[in-house]
Amino acid sequence: xxxxxxxxxxxxxxxxxxxxxxxxxxxxxxxxxxxxxxxxxxxxxxxxxxxxxxxxxxxxxxxxxxxxxxxxxxxxxxxxxxxxxxxxxxxxxxxxxxxxxxxxxxxxxxxxxxxxxxxxxxxxxxxxxxxxxxxxxxxxxxxxxxxxxxxxxxxxxxxxxxxxxxxxxxxxxxxxxxxxxxxxxxxxxxxxxxxxxxxxxxxxxxxxxxxxxxxxxxx
Numbered sequence: 001x002x003x004x005x006x007x008x009x010x011x012x013x014x015x016x017x018x019x020x021x022x023x024x025x026x027x028x029x030x031x032x033x034x035x036x037x038x039x040x041x042x043x044x045x046x047x048x049x050x051x052x053x054x055x056x057x058x059x060x061x062x063x064x065x066x067x068x069x070x071x072x073x074x075x076x077x078x079x080x081x082x083x084x085x086x087x088x089x090x091x092x093x094x095x096x097x098x099x100x101x102x103x104x105x106x107x108x109x110x111x112x113x114x115x116x117x118x119x120x121x122x123x124x125x126x127x128x129x130x131x132x133x134x135x136x137x138x139x140x141x142x143x144x145x146x147x148x149x150x151x152x153x154x155x156x157x158x159x160x161x162x163x164x165x166x167x168x169x170x171x172x173x174x175x176x177x178x179x180x181x182x183x184x185x186x187x188x189x190x191x192x193x194x195x196x197x198x199x200x201x202x203x204x205x206x207x208x209x210x211x212x213x214x215x216x217x218x219x
Contacts, residue, residue, distance in 0.1 A: 001027050001158065001189060002048065007057035009043055016055070017043050019213040025158065025191065030184045032200050033193040035210035041193040042086075044210065045160050048191065049083050050074050062157075079107075082151035082188075084161040088143045090135040090150075096122065097131045100149045107154075118153060125149045125179060141168040141176075148179060158189040165199055173199055 002025040009018040018040045025031065033041050046052040047059060050066060059066040061077060069077065090099045097118055098105075104114045122128050125145040135143060144164060151159060161180065165173035173196070181203055184190045194200065200207065207218040 001025050001062065003058070003060045004047075005058040007047070007054045007059050009040075009047065009052065010055045017213050018047075018210075018215075021057070021213075021215045023208060023215060023217055025189055027157070028184070028187055028189055029206070030181070030190045030203075031192075031206040031208055033191060033208045033210065034195060034197075034200065036195065039210035040213050041195075041210055042162055044208075045083070045162050045191070045193055048158075048160055049081055050078060079103075079154055080157045082154065082156035082159040084144075084147050084151045084159070084164050086162045086164075086166060088135075088147045090138075090143055090146060092135050095132050095134055096127055096138070096146050099135070099146055100153055103150065103154050114153075118149075121149050121153060122146075126175075141172040144168060144172075144176065145179075148176070152183065152188075156188060158191065159183060161190070161192045163194055164192060165194065165196055170198070174202060177203060 004021050004023050007018060007021045008016050010016045033044055035041055043052065047054060050061065053067055062080060064077065094102065100122060101114060101118045119131065122131050125148060127142060127145055127149065130138060130142060138146065144167065148164065165176055168176065177199060180190050180192065209216045209218060
C-alpha cells in the first residue's frame, strides 16, 4: 500500500528532519508512529497525506511515486486516505452532522444518499445525540470523535491520526483506541502518531520509532 525507501525530508535549506527512512505499510495493518517531541512524527504523516513531497528517496503511495504524481491525481489519492488532525479543524459554523458530511459534500454527493450513513457513523462514535449542535458546545473529546467520524465517512483505505488522544482523559483515550481497533478489524490500515506509551501498551502493534529523524521498527 505504501513504501518508503531511504526517504529524506528537509524544510527549505534547513537540516533534514527525516533521514533515510525505510518501511512499508501493508493493507489492513495497524501501527504506531512514536518518538519524542520534534522527532518528525507529524512530518511523516504529512508525507503520507501528500501535503509534503520527499526531498530525496522513494515514496510510493498506492503504487504511485509521490515525487512525480500529477497535481490532478493528488486529490483522488487523498480521498483514499482519512486524516485526523491534532487540532480537529472542525468548522464552527457547521453542525456536527455537517462537519462529518463535509468531505461528501465536497465530492458533490447528494445529502439524501449519505444522510443515513452519517447518522449511523455518529451513533457509532457516540455522538448521535449531538448531531445538530455546533462545535462550540462540544467537549474536547466530542470534537475529537467528530474529527474521527469525518475522517471515516469516505471509508478510507488508510487512516492517519496525529496524537488523537492528546487532549482527552484516559477513559476516553481507551474508548478512542477501541474505535481505531474496530476500524482496523473492518479492513482499514491505521497509523497513529503518539507519544503516549500507556496507550500503546493497551494494544500491541508495530511501532515505528522516530529519534532525531531516524526510524527504528519494533514489530
